[in-house]
Amino acid sequence: MDSVVFLDKVRGYQRDGWRLALVNATSVLPSPEMPDGAVDVSWSFEKGGQLEHLRERVTSEDEVPSVSDVFGSAFLYENELRELFGVRVTGLNVDFKGALYRAQERVPFSPRAIRARLDAKGKKS
Amino acid sequence: MKRTIVLMGPQHPALPEPLVLDLVLEDERVVDAIPTIGYVHRGLEAMVEKVEFTEFGMVAERICGICSFMHGMGYAMAVEDLMKVEIPERARGLRLVWAELSRIHSHLLWLGLAADAFGFENLFMHCWRIREQILDIFERTTGGRIIFSVNRIGGVKRDIDDNTLAGIVAKLGEVEESFVGAARVFTEDPSIRHRLRGLGVLTREDAIAADAVGPMARASGLPIDVRASGPLYQGLEVEPVVEVEGDCLARCLVRVREIPRSIGLIRQLVARMPRGSHPVDVPVKGLPKGETFIRLEQPRGEVVYYLKANGTRLLERFRARTPTFANIPAMIKLVKGCELADVPNIILTIDPCISCTER
Numbered sequence: 225m226d227s228v229v230f231l232d233k234v235r236g237y238q239r240d241g242w243r244l245a246l247v248n249a250t251s252v253l254p255s256p257e258m259p260d261g262a263v264d265v266s267w268s269f270e271k272g273g274q275l276e277h278l279r280e281r282v283t284s285e286d287e288v289p290s291v292s293d294v295f296g297s298a299f300l301y302e303n304e305l306r307e308l309f310g311v312r313v314t315g316l317n318v319d320f321k322g323a324l325y326r327a328q329e330r331v332p333f334s335p336r337a338i339r340a341r342l343d344a345k346g347k348k349s
Numbered sequence: 350m351k352r353t354i355v356l357m358g359p360q361h362p363a364l365p366e367p368l369v370l371d372l373v374l375e376d377e378r379v380v381d382a383i384p385t386i387g388y389v390h391r392g393l394e395a396m397v398e399k400v401e402f403t404e405f406g407m408v409a410e411r412i413c414g415i416c417s418f419m420h421g422m423g424y425a426m427a428v429e430d431l432m433k434v435e436i437p438e439r440a441r442g443l444r445l446v447w448a449e450l451s452r453i454h455s456h457l458l459w460l461g462l463a464a465d466a467f468g469f470e471n472l473f474m475h476c477w478r479i480r481e482q483i484l485d486i487f488e489r490t491t492g493g494r495i496i497f498s499v500n501r502i503g504g505v506k507r508d509i510d511d512n513t514l515a516g517i518v519a520k521l522g523e524v525e526e527s528f529v530g531a532a533r534v535f536t537e538d539p540s541i542r543h544r545l546r547g548l549g550v551l552t553r554e555d556a557i558a559a560d561a562v563g564p565m566a567r568a569s570g571l572p573i574d575v576r577a578s579g580p581l582y583q584g585l586e587v588e589p590v591v592e593v594e595g596d597c598l599a600r601c602l603v604r605v606r607e608i609p610r611s612i613g614l615i616r617q618l619v620a621r622m623p624r625g626s627h628p629v630d631v632p633v634k635g636l637p638k639g640e641t642f643i644r645l646e647q648p649r650g651e652v653v654y655y656l657k658a659n660g661t662r663l664l665e666r667f668r669a670r671t672p673t674f675a676n677i678p679a680m681i682k683l684v685k686g687c688e689l690a691d692v693p694n695i696i697l698t699i700d701p702c703i704s705c706t707e708r
Contacts, residue, residue, distance in 0.1 A: 244560050246668075250666040272578060273578030275644070296558055296560075297560040299678070327387065342398060
């Protein structure tokens with residue numbers, strides 16, 4: 225992802241009076257084309273009852289710039305992205321360094337972790 | 350100045366649920382607060398991997414014991430949106446009646462806890478005695494007092510007959526009357542005003558910067574209420590309750606004033622409900638596919654549900670961004686600069702729900 229373009233868009237939302245309503249992640253399971261899978265990250269902004277979204281598909285190699293300098297409330301979502309999905313978010317204004325949640329399993333919602341659980345249960349996703 | 354770190358939680362008399370705040374102090378003044386959650390993280394969202402979408406509403410309801418109905422309703426609405434299901438008008442009305450009853454019971458629960466925290470034990474018991482009448486209505490109409498399991502994809506599982514609806518409206522008249530005395534104490538009592546006024550002030554600008562939601566935002570002058578801006582309450586008179594002081598008292602007063610407003614909404618809903626015997630659900634066939642976002646106004650503020658389905662019986666993703674999650678940055682802002690002794694009251698006034706936050 226192009227960090228500069230992305231952060232410009234985020235600043236645009238902030239300038240226009242939108243608020244950050246949600247940062248969400250959905251794991252894309254590993255496939256022959258994407259052996260490590262990926263994570264679809266979306267940033268949702270609300271204004272006057274309307275929602276708009278920015279979306280990026282990121283792999284374990286990609287870095288995602290924190291938007292916490294623009295929307296101060298983003299730090300919780302971003303720490304969650306890191307801890308539960310293994311997304312490499314950089315430049316957080318509050319960094320829990322993996323200690324926000326006390327999950328027993330490391331990055332429990334990462335594509336590989338979900339794949340492993342599904343395989344273990346013999347289910348097809 | 351030498352700094353001290355005081356750990357507050359995970360168990361604390363003012364916290365009904367586990368939360369840790371590392372409070373960094375200079376003398377008795379808090380200069381920083383670092384929250385740690387994760388003590389009740391149950392991985393409920395991950396259960397979409399093994400619970401079929403027709404059953405997952407049961408899981409969504411168990412995110413939280415106070416907003417249980419609304420979580421079930423939000424989940425059902427999200428699936429209905431994906432499957433293009435139009436639910437009957439009566440089912441929509443019944444859902445909103447139960448939703449507003451949930452708001453009343455949640456606010457009464459919180460007001461009781463708040464009263465107990467600042468030393469008004471009789472007021473605590475009075476609020477909970479009133480709340481009991483709401484729980485009785487739930488029991489009578491759904492069979493449950495906390496978890497109702499009354500939502501289904503396509504409508505609701507139970508109807509409420511017209512006589513019972515009229516009885517609920519009459520009972521709410523009694524609730525409103527008995528709440529007047531309690532409301533007067535919260536609004537006028539000099540000790541409560543002294544304890545809460547000017548404490549934990551979140552300015553309008555701070556509320557915007559922290560993306561605060563619900564009573565937290567409305568107490569700081571922001572008229573944010575999904576009921577007023579979304580389509581769900583269309584045709585009903587919904588006006589957000591707003592206070593401007595942004596302090597603990599304002600947050601308390603917003604909830605006090607929202608109780609009669611919710612009673613008024615239930616009266617409107619019952620008056621507009623189609624009379625007689627009408628279907629309360631529609632048959633739903635097929636499998637959900639696609640993604641959707643649904644927003645609701647829970648007692649604690651805006652909740653956002655995200656659902657992604659791939660045309661199988663197992664969903665790909667369910668996400669609930671709950672109001673407490675959204676209000677944690679504002680809570681941290683409030684705590685900074687206050688006295689250590691005021692921290693429990695300030696935290697309490699955001700009405701934190703850690704089970705909702707962690708899921």
